[in-house]
Amino acid sequence: MLRLPPQTPDAAVIDARDLVKRFDGMTAVDGMSLQVGRGEMVGLIGPNGAGKTTLFNLIAGTLKPTSGEIRIGGRDAAQDRPEQRIGLGIGRTFQIPRPFLDMTVLENVLAGAQRQDGESLFANFLRLAHVRRQERAAVEKARALLAFVTLSHLEHEPARVLSGGQRKLLELARILMADPSAILLDEPAAGVNPALLETIIERVLQLNAGGTSILLIEHNMDMVSRLxxxxxxxxxxRPLAEGTPAEVARNPAVIEAYLGAMA
Ligand SMILES: Nc1ncnc2c1ncn2[C@@H]1O[C@H](COP(=O)(O)OP(=O)(O)O)[C@@H](O)[C@H]1O
Ligand SMILES: [Mg+2]
Structure with a gap:
């Protein structure tokens, strides 16, 4: 086992500082800082094109920043690949979920399982019984998570039969396989029918009550205000404003940014 340096107890789960991301010719993230505390639920809003999803990609490690710092759980994570950041406790969903369409719903959730022992294939080969035990435990956990997101009845169906909202719930179950300490949700309400949206909101509240930090990108201000x-x-x-949902919603600079983006 690799020994990791001790964490500062009050360190933010996510601590992004002065992040910049340039794509050739355009700057998508231009000096953005954002902290999410342990057990905190933070909303991230802004007009389309503001750089929200790019910021998620920088935090999750699917993009490397042009400059800036990212600490996860108090540790410098700037050089860590996405799988390593999952190991550090970051789970993220996509604005448009991309399940493996031909795999079953259960298999999709299992795909979120991290290898638990981190050992080589050969070591595993010598310990097949141990591996089988891990697999059984993973299937049990995946089933429990499918029950949590109300998709148990679809366990053996291919993911392609799921509605947009069900795919968002499936993604949630998949990332929960890795026991994340912080979850990044990219527009979980977009295109979701009201009944399923209620389920998503309830589950996010439950996860947060259990101590999971949440960073939520969402245009649905009702959902943001509730969570x-x-x-x-x-x-x-760039950061524009920060405060309670009500304060931010009536902030003139925020209103102007949304109106400007619509024009
Ligand atoms: N891979 C990429 N290559 C080039 N430009 C990109 C890429 N990803 C995002 N962008 C651009 O960066 C800006 C911010 O996009 P995005 O982070 O998706 O914003 P938001 O999620 O707030 O709508 C947009 O102008 C977008 O076109
Ligand atoms: Mg986006």
């Missing part, structure tokens, strides 16, 4: 005590607004890659 988040603190909201950060960004526009053109």
């Amino acid at each position: 988040c005590s603190r909201v950060v607004a960004m526009a053109i890659g």
